[in-house]
Amino acid sequence: MATLLGGLVVLGLYAWAHFSGETHSMEGSSLISQNVTITASIAVVFSLIFAIWTPKKLILPTAIAAFLLQASMVAYLIITTGGITSPFIALWILISVFAGIFGAWGIVPLFVAINAYMVMQYLSLGITRDTIIMFVLVGDLPLLASYLIWHRAAPKATDDDKAYRDLASELSQVANKSEVVINAIADGVIAINSQGVIQLINPAAQQIIGWGKQDALALDYKSVLQLVDGAGGELTPATDPVAQTLATNKQVAIDTLNLLTNSQKKILVSVIVSPVGQLGSGAIIVFRDITKDKAEEREQAEFISTASHEMRTPVASIEGYLGLALNPAIVQIDEKARDYINKAHESAQHLGRLFSDLLDVSKAEDGRLSNKPKVTDVVVFTHDIVQGLRPQADAKGLRMLFRPMPDDDAKEGDRTLSPVYYVNADNDHLREITANLVENAIKYTPHGDITIDVTGDNDHVTISVADSGIGIPKEDQVHLFQKFYRVDNSDTREIGGTGLGLYLSRRLAEAMNGRIWVESEYKQGSTFYLSLDRISHEDATRLIEAATTESAAQPTPIQPSFATEQALAPQAAPTPPPLAAPAIAPVVMPTAAPTAPAVASRPAAAPSIRTMPSSAPLSVIEQNADQYVQATRHNMNIPPRV
Numbered sequence: 254m255a256t257l258l259g260g261l262v263v264l265g266l267y268a269w270a271h272f273s274g275e276t277h278s279m280e281g282s283s284l285i286s287q288n289v290t291i292t293a294s295i296a297v298v299f300s301l302i303f304a305i306w307t308p309k310k311l312i313l314p315t316a317i318a319a320f321l322l323q324a325s326m327v328a329y330l331i332i333t334t335g336g337i338t339s340p341f342i343a344l345w346i347l348i349s350v351f352a353g354i355f356g357a358w359g360i361v362p363l364f365v366a367i368n369a370y371m372v373m374q375y376l377s378l379g380i381t382r383d384t385i386i387m388f389v390l391v392g393d394l395p396l397l398a399s400y401l402i403w404h405r406a407a408p409k410a411t412d413d414d415k416a417y418r419d420l421a422s423e424l425s426q427v428a429n430k431s432e433v434v435i436n437a438i439a440d441g442v443i444a445i446n447s448q449g450v451i452q453l454i455n456p457a458a459q460q461i462i463g464w465g466k467q468d469a470l471a472l473d474y475k476s477v478l479q480l481v482d483g484a485g486g487e488l489t490p491a492t493d494p495v496a497q498t499l500a501t502n503k504q505v506a507i508d509t510l511n512l513l514t515n516s517q518k519k520i521l522v523s524v525i526v527s528p529v530g531q532l533g534s535g536a537i538i539v540f541r542d543i544t545k546d547k548a549e550e551r552e553q554a555e556f557i558s559t560a561s562h563e564m565r566t567p568v569a570s571i572e573g574y575l576g577l578a579l580n581p582a583i584v585q586i587d588e589k590a591r592d593y594i595n596k597a598h599e600s601a602q603h604l605g606r607l608f609s610d611l612l613d614v615s616k617a618e619d620g621r622l623s624n625k626p627k628v629t630d631v632v633v634f635t636h637d638i639v640q641g642l643r644p645q646a647d648a649k650g651l652r653m654l655f656r657p658m659p660d661d662d663a664k665e666g667d668r669t670l671s672p673v674y675y676v677n678a679d680n681d682h683l684r685e686i687t688a689n690l691v692e693n694a695i696k697y698t699p700h701g702d703i704t705i706d707v708t709g710d711n712d713h714v715t716i717s718v719a720d721s722g723i724g725i726p727k728e729d730q731v732h733l734f735q736k737f738y739r740v741d742n743s744d745t746r747e748i749g750g751t752g753l754g755l756y757l758s759r760r761l762a763e764a765m766n767g768r769i770w771v772e773s774e775y776k777q778g779s780t781f782y783l784s785l786d787r788i789s790h791e792d793a794t795r796l797i798e799a800a801t802t803e804s805a806a807q808p809t810p811i812q813p814s815f816a817t818e819q820a821l822a823p824q825a826a827p828t829p830p831p832l833a834a835p836a837i838a839p840v841v842m843p844t845a846a847p848t849a850p851a852v853a854s855r856p857a858a859a860p861s862i863r864t865m866p867s868s869a870p871l872s873v874i875e876q877n878a879d880q881y882v883q884a885t886r887h888n889m890n891i892p893p894r895v
Contacts, residue, residue: 317358324348324363328370336374337387349395353403360396367392440541447499447533449474461522461542463515478538479513480524494526495538502532508543520544550618558615561608568608572601610753613685614736617760624679624764627800628793631674631683631714631785632657632707638687639705645695646703656706674707674714675793676785682761683785686769689754690718690781698722701778714787719780725773733771734759758783 327348331339352359371388374380435442441458445451454469454477462469462477469477474495480488490496494505508523521544529535575598578584579591586594616622639655646653676683694703701721708715725733729740737752755769762769766786773779788796 313355317355320348320351320355320359321362324352324366328366332370337384337391342391346391346395349392350399350402352396353399353401356403360400364393364396367396440539443469443474443478443538443540444529444535445474445495445538446535449495449499451477452535458540461514461520461540462512474538478540480522481511481513481519483509483511485511485519494524495536498526498528498536499533502528504528512540512542521547554615554618557611561611561615565605565608568601568605572598572605575601607753610757613757614753614760617757617764622760622764624682626677626765627680628675628677628788628796629680629683631676631716634680634683635687635705635707635716638684639691642688642691642695645692649695649698650700651695651698652702654702654704656704672709673790674709675788675790676714677788677793677796678765678767678785679761682765686758686761686783687716687718689758690716690783693754693781694718694720694722694779697779709787712787713784715785716783717780719778721778724775724777725771725779726775730771730773734769 327341327344330341331337331345334341349363352363367388371380371385371392374388375385435453435455438455439457441461442453442455443451443458444453451469451472451474454464454466458464459466459469462479464477478495480493480495482488482492488496488510490500494507494510497503497505504525504527506523506525508521510522510524511519512522513519520542522540523543524538524540527537527539529537575594578586578594579598613622636655636658639653643653691703691705698720699722703721704717704719706717706719708717725740732738733740734755736756738756739752759769762783762785768784769782771779771781
């Protein structure tokens, strides 16, 4: 631009001089005027061409060439019009100021030219000191100023430009990578703004919902992502996960909704909606088709339920006959055989409990888990469970403390009075959870204390089970209540377990509208908490009276006793008359260690079956054994086979 400006100025001056007739008044002839004019014209044309079109690789060389051409034209003009006293000396100053833009390529040629001309003038004409000073002020000083102006500013501008280019390149690479990743994800991804308008939709989402990208963009998400509830009804703002995230700026995840595709096909989807930035910035919706996954889960649950139900019958028979084999009144065996049978009996009992847990898990997952709330005094209820499990703790040498009702050996200072905490919850579920937590504390505590406490406030009742056992690592605590999850380290490998107890406890707690969690530090013990909704004394009294009135109003069905069922059952042979024998004691099945009382999911024991002494006839003993096996099946809640 400086070259173009300088050339236009020269052309304008000579055009004015030519048409006004003053060209010959300048020093020299008209030929000189024409040469300068031609040089200026070339500089102007040259500048215009490269200003309009210049290859990127030739920008700097062509700019330097145009500048040097313009400087040569101005120098020629000054020399032919009086040298240092030329009226065009201002053009040289202008050219010199812009020389710093090109660095050494612009400054050095001009510096050499002006000083070479000054030396030539000094040697040939013997110029005075004042003329030399004039040369320095007019020729060298503008170059120095140009260097100070452009040489210092250029690096800053270059650094800024480089930083800008690097940032733009980095952002471009990140955007390209993000687009590649989003397009490669198998889950559907939709980005919406604060108004719910779709800004982005990936190919997986297009394939799942059947909408094209151009059709879906700029539409409201409800038009494209048609979510409905399980019954096919429209979602309300309270049940719509996208609306909840936009309103609260919190992540929402749900896997119970259906999605209507563009062809009105209904599929089951899992939806996770995450906020973007601050409230009102928008959200990212990630969803996937889980119809096949849910179908497979249902098939697995049905298989587990059926298999567990069918396998409980032979397990009950095995347990029953092993119990008979351990009864000294029926069978006489040596101690070595008794030890083997004891171990087999314990394994059969463990297998029976496993099948029962599997059935409870399948019921919890498919919604068949019953919930029969009943008003319960939590302190008394928990105390009974703790007392039943105390022999297990004593067998391991552990001290078990129940703080609301401390025993005589409790530590001094323990409180002896506790408020009455009422809950309206399923007693079977509550017993199952509490017994499982206490049994786990006993199992995973090599030595020390186990403390059970009941606390609460106006709204909640909390049962806590604290131990001084092996503790739980932080990384395992988040997975502790998942199905089949067990902490795998050197401390737990020697301890048996299925990984179902805590998962079932969580599902039972959720069925009672409660919450269960853990606080633990590895190698320093754990504390498990169960929180339930508390009811007031007045509400408890009212519910008890209502339950009593309802029970009195309904006729009580006659429940045949186990003996009656046996009497009505078809017999292969008539029952022999009773023998004149002494009173028969109930069957006693010795085990290696005391067992805990039956949990809530297992019904109470059937009526005691009386056995015959070893001196009784074999047919009577075999009939009694069958009755014992049937009683064992009754205890495991197995219906009789037809």
